[in-house]
Amino acid sequence: MRITSLQQYHEAYEESVQQPEKFWAGIANQFDWIKPFTKVLDWNFDDYSVKWFEDGQMNITANALDRHLKTIPDQAAIIYEPNEPGDEAITLTYRELHARVCKFSNVLKNQGVVKGDRVCIYMPMIPELAIAVLACARIGAIHSVVFGGFSAQSIADRINDSECKVVVTTDGAVRGNKTIPMKETVDDALVTCPSVEKVIVKTRTKTPVSMIGGRDLWWEQEENEASADCPAEAMNAEDPLFILYTSGSTGKPKGVVHTCGGYMVYTAYTFANVFQYKPGEVFFCTADIGWITGHSYLVYGPLLNGAKSVLFEGIPTYPDAGRFWDIIKRHSVNIFYTAPTAIRSLMGFGDEHIEGKDLSSLRVLGSVGEPLNEEAWHWYNDKVGHGNCPIVDTWWQTETGGLMISPIAGITPLKPAFATLPLPGVQPILVDENGKEITGNGVNGNLCIKYPWPSIIRTTYGDHERCKSTYFSTYPGLYFTGDGCMRDEDGYYRITGRVDDVMNISGHRIGTAEVENAINMHTGVIESAVVGYPHDIKGQGIYAYVICEHPTINDDLTRKDILATVTRVIGPIAKPDKIQFVTGLPKTRSGKIMRRILRKVAEGDTTNLGDTSTLLDPGVVDSIISGAL
Template sequence: MLTNIKDFQSYLDTYQESIDNPEKFWGAVAEAFTWNKKWDSVLEWDFTKPEVKWFQGGKLNITVNCLDRHLPERANQTAIIWEPNDPNEAVVKLTYQELFDKVCQFANVLKNNGITKGDRVCIYMPMVPELCIALLACARIGAVHSVVFAGFSSSSLADRINDASCKLVLTSDGGFRGGKTLALKAIVDEALLDCPSVEKSIVLKRTGEAVTMQPNRDLWWHDEVAKADTHCEAEIMDAEDMLFILYTSGSTGKPKGMVHTCGGYMIYTTYTFKNAFQYKEGEIYWCTADIGWITGHSYIVYGPLAAGATSMMFEGVPSYPDMGRFWQVVEKHAVNIFYTAPTAIRALEKADISYVEKYDLSSLRVLGTVGEPINEEAWHWYDDHIGKGKCPIIDTWWQTETGGFMISPIAGITPTKPTYATLPMPGIQPAVMNENGQELAGNGVEGRLCIKFPWPSMARTIYGNHERFRNTYFSAFENKYFTGDGCKKDEDGYYRITGRVDDVIIVSGHNLGTAEIENVIDEHKEVCETAVVGFPHDVKGHAVYAYVTCYHTPDNEEDLRQEIITLVAKTIGPIAKPEKIQFVSGLPKTRSGKIMRRILRKIAEKDTSNLGDTSTLLDPGVVETIIEGAL
């Protein structure tokens, strides 16, 4: 049942089966895993509370499914390939046996330092193999890991540590990112001035930078590992026990600690990994995400390893030492499946094509995108220049809250359309809702995207605040999970995500998705990337403000503005024409590549008194430049 989709008809049959009898369907999928005790019931749920339990009474450990069960057949197969930031540094390859030994050894380190089942462990580390080892070691002993992306400020880190009452912090002296060295230990030191729950910090040597080690609190990773043996029995967990907490942005500014549990998450991430990518035995799979985000949790660590895949970790950035790094790595490791973000694709598209053409990309079989809707121009560039027209592109839509892919093509099986996430994965029951709470039946509709039936990997709550969980996701539409996204469902039943509903601009009563307008503007040959927001308008209520980056400085900005306005009016309609177009050198982005539209919205509204913390942006200076040029 783990790889049951072989052609489009089998997708349709599988999907129908999963909707007609979801408990039977997911029960059959779950049989492919190793359990200490079989479940009493497949599913218990009530969206009004909301409360969802999958495989209740089932006992297991996710690391047994990621490691132990593979050892008889694939002990010597590479589990993790680590490609360092500096291309001249040695690659690390860990077999399943080596990874198993290291995970057990570090699990003993955790136990030796007082960590037991249910304790929360904060992990603030660069993309090194020890990060993957740390996640699995926590899961081995039933500790709850909370990974914080190693680009957040000390105050953001402290907020997350305190919210989860973490007992231990795992970090490193520093990290490398492109040409920069990050002082991670110093950031942790500052955060821990205000984190009373933390008893100890274990520090990995990565950069060799001098750091301050606080007696009785800070321990060196290598010293602790030297004391630990490589035998550690896996803690037997209930399917509904917490596996991890992962923080995601909240509309109120306070991050939300999404709680994911052991059984359903394991089953769904593994199933979607194997089927969406159509992973084949022995292939090299590379997801370029950071493990600090859900993509890294689900599709670098847990899904691929539970599937027995070879998964690549990358410490660097696509532009270092030059804009050909991704393609150099693809050639070097003969990568078969490549999964990255539209932001990265657009940045690489902007570079000279010679950075692509000098490398052999013939090993690639499947391409994927994640994180935001991909615009049509970038999709075609990716298809033409990276896939050479031979690699299916799976445009995956999902969220931190969903745990795994929700709407996505099945590689080489689902006929694709540029900018469309296409069709739901088995078990996923989308509903397109209007603002009055009515489901819009059939195809050719547009509205708000909800899910009307539970799926195994969905978040169970917000840590310590179930009421906020209910209000955020289950109060807008009765008995449905509200994704917060808008969507179009075309005449073929294909879904296109049109952007966050809070990124919908209502102009003269018309709902305009920002992603749709951005997609059109990005089609202009001079335009590299666009971010669209709404701003107050005396007549229309709101109007469209577009921030546009170009490949080259425009010869005549006014002429280009008129060309863009004409293009939008022609493609979407006159109502969608931007009222203001500001040409900018860059957009405010997080280090993971997410455009901070909240900041752009405030600039457009001429409310720059409180832009919030901009220190976590990739380039904080870009904000001042945009403010200076605001229209």
């Protein structure tokens, strides 16, 4: 399954394009199937339908856990690094993880959860989060993990969209020096969630919580009483595995659905190849399991490969900005996968936090979430890798399920700030605004994919039309990524940023409409418009233009009120970095807001605003420029 040379990469890529079904069948047959598949692929981008291995049956946990009990039962599977650096790390072997997953699978079954039911998981980064995810997969329940920083309203929206039957949470959470309520937030959400029958609560902070009789249960008590015997449910390859909500260009988050078979095959294959994982190595992905990176490359990808995966509860700057480097030494980490935001933030703290740290165990470095700019690439290469570790600057999305364009560690010649080459099975194409293919090298265009790969999005939960219109209608016959891209003279790809109304904030996609809806809920706000702008740490920051009903008496206080509203409605991750109060917005005569102009002002480029003569009131632009922050 693993590519070992550049020539082998080119051969594998050629086969994956010329004979994709033969190529992916060969990969898929390396897994354990309850019922072998006979049909590899059935697809149609026009009406959007994709099915991989559809007549096969399997269970992803049988391949991520049971398979390894024969060969590496006592090897570490998950290494839990707690928030407090002085606390003892906890290691779960494959045997121990298997037993706990089986126990919690039975806990869910005992509460009436059956195949196809949806389970919402809202937890901090503790081993039980991974256990809950795997337990759902084992019994065929569909997990919907909600990032622990989201608000009660955001949780309620996600629970109601997929009609979750059970919520799994904790009493509280710790991140750095903060204690965060979890159960309390869930309780606030459930006021408007009629589908939820049970709430299972794991103790983490010993925070006093309200436990409602008949609905709320303690994890520990239920697990103690459950059997460790739970055979894996036979799942059709196309049965849904999980729903993960992502922002779109409209205000309502959309539930991206991934299925069991194709997702298993693709995440395992890309993990093994991109990181060039070797048996016995320690892999440290810093992502939260609430995001797709945590799903694919902290839980499923590593475990499918029998890897040792580090799960970190805390933040990179607590108790100081050397925490990542201390973890790497403590657990002899070989492969380190983090976000550009974290790298740039740690750069900003100065080199004293990394100088003298023992990072000699590192062999491969990775980056995910957004392109890694050249300055950060060189710092990462020099200070963390000491020039000895290849950097895999990976491009992919929630919707793709796995890595798409990326160097293969130690094999692909690197170029700073470039995602380099597509992985086998990935067929990128650049098009202009009219959908015409831009051929050759040294060109720019909108990035699309013209052929399905096994872990491609199958639908948006409960709304297939939204999936079709979002990803397959802009350029018929193609999957549109929403990203702009450059292909250089060597055929290397470099992502140049979003071209739709979605911002990339610290590697997390947030829709402009979602933030605008939250701002507009604040009393006194008439209308708002939100754009992204360059930010030294986060890559992109959020710039909000806000029209108030009456002139603000105290701008700073109103800004704080608006920030509190956004935090309450979405969560702190969506708070605007800058709020400018304006008297009007640049609109066309048909009422469309010209965000292009607002983006230019936010970027500080007011000399190249383009044609403003079509605006309903061109004078609005001068007013906005004069008040720019």
